Structure formats: structure tokens, C-alpha cells
Amino acid sequence: MASTCAKAALALLLALVATVIPEPGQAQVSIHPREALLPRGGSVLVNCSSSCTEDLSLGLETPWLKDELESGPNWTLFELSDVREDSSPLCFENCGSTQSSASATITVYSFPEHVELAPLPAWQQVGKNLTLRCRVAGGAPRTQLSAVLLRGEETLSRQPVGGDPQYPEEITFTMLASRGHHRANFSCRTELDLRPQGLELFSNVSEDVGPLRTFDLPGTNLKLDTPDLLEVGTQQKLLCSLEGLFPASEAQIYLELGGRRLTQESTTGRDFVSTTAFLEVTEKFDRSLPLRCVLKLADQILEMQRTLTIYNFSAPVLTLSQLEVSEGSQVTVNCEAHGEAQVVRLSGAPPGPPTAQVQFTLNASPEDNGRRFFCSAVLEVAGKLLSKNQTVKLHVLYGPRLDERDCLGNWTWQEGSQQTLQCQACGNPTPQLTCLREKDGAPLPIGEVKSVKREMNGTYKCHAVSSHGNVTRDVYLIVLYHRGPDYWVIIIVVLVVVTVVSVGLAFYIYNYQRKIRKYKLQKAQEEAMKLKAQAPPP
Known part of the structure; x- marks a missing residue:
């Protein structure tokens, strides 16, 4: 099989050489192929040819193993084997006394022997630069070799792999760590792209490293x-x-x-x-x-x-000599603080500087019933003043009272109006109150009166009774109303008027007749006097 391939290649080379042999006088040496790409350790056929027609000798200089396979008058076919690095084989000729040469370029490709992504840090802070290092051993040509950083299947970054293929190369990737990188796995993939040379894209992926753990802390402090x-x-x-x-x-x-x-x-x-x-x-x-x-x-x-x-701060102890006393009794009020605390205020006591105990005595009166005594103590702790209070209520027993403020005593209402009658007795214990009208014992309508009636009019006696005495007070309720017509009064008035008119008329007639008689008498006297004056003297 190898011999058949070699013969086919040889025939191709010879045909190519024949097409490029120059005319006489233009002798030169050539090499084919001028460029070759082969895997590391591979072999290649190299043809050296010349246009020389005189005494010719051809040779090939190369550091690799070479075998002369065939030759002709002006060409020689060599096989280079176990080519491990890039090189430039050189074809040379001696054409008479003239020497010339031609070189070719052999590029060796190889896949990376090892691809490894360096271990990740245990933790990476969000927003800080994260550096990942991918170590690549072998791989050529480096000009067509690149390293790709992956997060899962996602491509994050791509960089060329430079340097000498004989030595491992470390490619550094830098990125900002984010919360999205938390618990992510990373890997490094090498890509040898020989597609421009008619081959494929060859890749090799490292093992996953991770997961990466990212963290983020705020600029604020802990809140205690x-x-x-x-x-x-x-x-x-x-x-x-x-x-x-x-x-x-x-x-x-x-x-x-x-x-x-x-x-x-x-x-x-x-x-x-x-x-x-x-x-x-x-x-x-x-x-x-x-x-x-x-x-x-x-x-x-x-x-x-x-x-x-x-x-340790206990509330002050506020005590009364008696919690329930009769009116006029003496009551001692005492407030006492404990430890380092001091009493600063006791209601009812005269003001003074803070002390451990404050005390005073009072004569209980009805106004003291339900009175709350207040005691305040303070304690200084770590430069702060703390306070605690205590209250005690005094009960004073006294007899019933029906004061003007508790029971007004005089009401004047219009019949038909709506009114509220307030009348109550105060005292401790609370007295029982009864209000009855003097003439018939009808009760006083205490409370809301929806409609005032004239029958309510009258004087009432209110009587309050308790175990500490009793008290009585008169209450007057006057109801204003309009009276109907009184015929007897009218008759009497008419009779009086008639009588007065009759008497007056009789007096007038009598007086008139008396005046007429007097007038006539006077006229008679005047006539007599006149006659007497006219009579002759005797």
C-alpha cells in the first residue's frame, strides 16, 4: 500500500517538475512542496529538481531522517520521516561551477498533551477580580492554538496560547466575581484550528474544577x-x-x-x-x-x-397606716427606697432633697376619698438615672351629702318640655336616696323626663341614708302651664263693672239735678235782689 502511494506521489512530482523546467541558460534548483503541514513524528516526500543540463549533482539538507527514493537526470525524490519540529529543508545543486539552493517550510502540528485548570480559591468576594490559570502542555502550532475558559457549557473568555511548544504555557483569565458565579464549575478547553489548512478544529477539555463559592458583605456593620x-x-x-x-x-x-x-x-x-x-x-x-x-x-x-x-432596682415601698379610714382620722403616708435608690418625690409631702425615706401625716377628709398617693424613686446606673414609681389609693368613709352641686334643689320647667333632673347623694359608702312629694308621697322623677307634666309640680323631700348618717333636703319643682277660661270670674267681673257703672251713673244724675236746683235757686235770689233794688224807698 505504501509503495503504491509513493509511486503515485512520484508520478505527480515528475509531472510538476516537467512543467517548471526552464529553458537552457536559466538553470535553477527548486523544491516541492514549498510548504507542508504534518503531525509530529510524521513523514513527507520532498522533491529536489533543477533545470541544469550540464554536470549536475542534487542534495537535501535536513535534520531529520531522509531516504532517497528515486531520482532522474535532473531530480531526486526524498522521504523525510519522524519529523518532530518545524524546520526548513534545503535543496541544493552543483551545476558545473554554479551552486544554488531552494528551501521549503515544514510546519509540525500536535495536540496539547495536557490541559489543566488550576484549583479555585475556597472563597471569592463579589466585585473582586478572580484569576483563573489554565496550564497547557504541548500543542503546536501555537499561532493556531487558543485556550477557552468555560463555566459549564458557557464560553467566558478566549485567549491565544503563545510560547514554545516544548514548554508548558500558563494562560491567565481575569474576571469580576459575581453572585451568579456562586456554586459554578469551570473548565479550560484548548482549540487547535487547522481549518485554514484544510483540516479540522481539534479540541481538548480539562476536568471541571469547583464549585466556586462567592460571597458578598455589605459596607454596614452588624446591628446589635x-x-x-x-x-x-x-x-x-x-x-x-x-x-x-x-x-x-x-x-x-x-x-x-x-x-x-x-x-x-x-x-x-x-x-x-x-x-x-x-x-x-x-x-x-x-x-x-x-x-x-x-x-x-x-x-x-x-x-x-x-x-x-x-x-438591681426594686420599686419603692409606699404604705398607708390605714387604707380605709373614717372622716377626720389621721393617716400616715410613708415611702421607702431600697439599696442605693432614693426617694425624689412623694405626693402630698413638702419638697426636699432626695432621701432613702419620706413620710408625712394628714387628717382624712371627704375630699381625700379615692386620692392616689404617688411615690417616685431614682437610681443612677452607668451615668443614667432610672426611675420607678408606686401608687396607693386611700378610702375615706363619710356620711351622706346633698349639696347644691349634687342636687340643684330648684327647678322651673315649662309643661311639655323635655328635661333631665339630676339629684344624687354623695358619701362613702354610697347612700340610698329617696325623694317624695310632701302632699301625696309621689316620687321625684329623677333622670330623663321625656315630657314635663303639671302633675309633677310640688315640693319634695329628699332623704339620703348610709351607715355613717343621713341628710334631708327640700327640692322644689315648679311647672309652668297655661290655665283655661274661668266663667265665675268673668261673671263677678261683669257684675262688678255693672255695679260700678250704675253707681257712677246714679251719682252723676244726682249731682246733675243738685246743680240744676242750685242754679234755679241762685237765679231766684238774683231776681229777688233785682226787684228789691227797684222798689221805692219807704
């Missing part, structure tokens, strides 16, 4: 939500949290108090993590304890620390 002061006997909620981290599910967060890790419950969200501890504060704790919140993610450790102050 807890009071600085813890009171003995209380349960306190201690909370530590952080938002904006990734991946939150792989973060560890815990609380330590005084170097001891607390029992806690952690909560994780998409980019949020928190831990909560409930602390029973007892007297066993030191007065001052460091609280430390620690978050671990990747190779990062975040801390937040706060000093907590433990204090």
Missing part, C-alpha cells in the same frame, strides 16, 4: 439590638442581624455574653441573617459584661461588641 442596661429579675431579648450579605444561608452568626455563647435561634433570609437570644437576668451575673456578636462568612469575620451593665 439590645439595651445597655439589664435589670435583675427580667428577661431580655438580645438581637443581632445583618442585611445585604451573600450567601446568607452559609453565614454563621452567634452571640457571646461574658465569653459564653448563648442559647439562640437564628433566622436566614435571601440576603439577611439574624440571631436572637432570650436572657434571664439574675443576681449571679457580674455588674458589667461584654456582649459580642460574631458573624463568619467565607474567610471573613465581622464583630460587634457592647458592654452591658447589670443592675
Whole structure:
């Protein structure tokens, strides 16, 4: 089979040489093929020919094994074998006294012997440059060899592989790490593209490395939500949290108090993590304890620390010598603080500087019934003033009262109007109240009166009774209404008017007749006087 191929190649070369033999006087040497591509360790046929017609000798210079297969008057066919590197074989001739030469280019290709992607870092921070290194051993020609970075099946970057094929080459890929790269696998693929030479694209892929773990931390600090002061006997909620981290599910967060890790419950969200501890504060704790919140993610450790102050502060003791007394009794009010606390205020007591105890005495009056006494104590803890208060209520027993403010006593209402009658007795214990009308014992309509009637008119006696005495008060309810016509009155008035008119008329007639008689008498007297004057003297 090999002999048949060699003969076919030889015939082809001879035909080609015959077409390029120049005319006499233009002797020159030529080599065929001028360019050749073959796999490493492969063989190639090289033909050296000349146009020389004189005394001719042909030869081939090459570092590889060569065999002279056939020759003719002006050509020689050589076979080069086990070609391992690029080279330039040289055909030379001696044509008489003239020497000349021609060279060819042999390019050797080989697949990379080894492709490996260097191990990834344990963690990579989001937004930082991630460098991946692909090591390639062998592979030629390097001008047509490239390295491709893959994430799964996705192509991320492509770079040429340079350098000497005899030595391993490291190709560096740099990219910004993102949250999308978390838990991703990467690989490196070499591609030897011999398609321009009529061959194929040959590839070789490294093993996957990964998965890569990326992380992201916010620029904010841990949030420690807890009071600085813890009171003995209380349960306190201690909370530590952080938002904006990734991946939150792989973060560890815990609380330590005084170097001891607390029992806690952690909560994780998409980019949020928190831990909560409930602390029973007892007297066993030191007065001052460091609280430390620690978050671990990747190779990062975040801390937040706060000093907590433990204090014991009991409310002041407020006492009354008697909680329930009769009117006029003396009551002693006493307020006392404990420990380092001091009483700063006791309602009813004269103002003064803070002391451990404040006390005063009062004579109980009805106005003191239901009175609340207030006592306030303060304690300074870590430069802060804390206060606690206590209240006590006094009950004063006193007899019934029916004051003007409790029962108005005088009401004047229009018949048919809507009114509200308020009348109640005060006292402790609460007295029983009865209001009855004097003339018939009808009850006073206390409360809302939908429609006032004239029958309600009258004077009522209100009587309040309790175990501490009784009291009575007169209440007047006047109802205004319009009366109907009184015929007897009309008759009497008419009779009176008739009588008065008759008497007046009779008096007028009598007086008129008297005046007429007097006038006539006067006229008679005047006539008599006139006659007497006219008579002759005697």
C-alpha cells in the first residue's frame, strides 16, 4: 500500500517538475512542496529538481531522517520521516561551477498533551477580580492554538496560547466575581484550528474544577439590638442581624455574653441573617459584661461588641397606716427606697432633697376619698438615672351629702318640655336616696323626663341614708302651664263693672239735678235782689 502511494506521489512530482523546467541558460534548483503541514513524528516526500543540463549533482539538507527514493537526470525524490519540529529543508545543486539552493517550510502540528485548570480559591468576594490559570502542555502550532475558559457549557473568555511548544504555557483569565458565579464549575478547553489548512478544529477539555463559592458583605456593620442596661429579675431579648450579605444561608452568626455563647435561634433570609437570644437576668451575673456578636462568612469575620451593665432596682415601698379610714382620722403616708435608690418625690409631702425615706401625716377628709398617693424613686446606673414609681389609693368613709352641686334643689320647667333632673347623694359608702312629694308621697322623677307634666309640680323631700348618717333636703319643682277660661270670674267681673257703672251713673244724675236746683235757686235770689233794688224807698 505504501509503495503504491509513493509511486503515485512520484508520478505527480515528475509531472510538476516537467512543467517548471526552464529553458537552457536559466538553470535553477527548486523544491516541492514549498510548504507542508504534518503531525509530529510524521513523514513527507520532498522533491529536489533543477533545470541544469550540464554536470549536475542534487542534495537535501535536513535534520531529520531522509531516504532517497528515486531520482532522474535532473531530480531526486526524498522521504523525510519522524519529523518532530518545524524546520526548513534545503535543496541544493552543483551545476558545473554554479551552486544554488531552494528551501521549503515544514510546519509540525500536535495536540496539547495536557490541559489543566488550576484549583479555585475556597472563597471569592463579589466585585473582586478572580484569576483563573489554565496550564497547557504541548500543542503546536501555537499561532493556531487558543485556550477557552468555560463555566459549564458557557464560553467566558478566549485567549491565544503563545510560547514554545516544548514548554508548558500558563494562560491567565481575569474576571469580576459575581453572585451568579456562586456554586459554578469551570473548565479550560484548548482549540487547535487547522481549518485554514484544510483540516479540522481539534479540541481538548480539562476536568471541571469547583464549585466556586462567592460571597458578598455589605459596607454596614452588624446591628446589635439590645439595651445597655439589664435589670435583675427580667428577661431580655438580645438581637443581632445583618442585611445585604451573600450567601446568607452559609453565614454563621452567634452571640457571646461574658465569653459564653448563648442559647439562640437564628433566622436566614435571601440576603439577611439574624440571631436572637432570650436572657434571664439574675443576681449571679457580674455588674458589667461584654456582649459580642460574631458573624463568619467565607474567610471573613465581622464583630460587634457592647458592654452591658447589670443592675438591681426594686420599686419603692409606699404604705398607708390605714387604707380605709373614717372622716377626720389621721393617716400616715410613708415611702421607702431600697439599696442605693432614693426617694425624689412623694405626693402630698413638702419638697426636699432626695432621701432613702419620706413620710408625712394628714387628717382624712371627704375630699381625700379615692386620692392616689404617688411615690417616685431614682437610681443612677452607668451615668443614667432610672426611675420607678408606686401608687396607693386611700378610702375615706363619710356620711351622706346633698349639696347644691349634687342636687340643684330648684327647678322651673315649662309643661311639655323635655328635661333631665339630676339629684344624687354623695358619701362613702354610697347612700340610698329617696325623694317624695310632701302632699301625696309621689316620687321625684329623677333622670330623663321625656315630657314635663303639671302633675309633677310640688315640693319634695329628699332623704339620703348610709351607715355613717343621713341628710334631708327640700327640692322644689315648679311647672309652668297655661290655665283655661274661668266663667265665675268673668261673671263677678261683669257684675262688678255693672255695679260700678250704675253707681257712677246714679251719682252723676244726682249731682246733675243738685246743680240744676242750685242754679234755679241762685237765679231766684238774683231776681229777688233785682226787684228789691227797684222798689221805692219807704
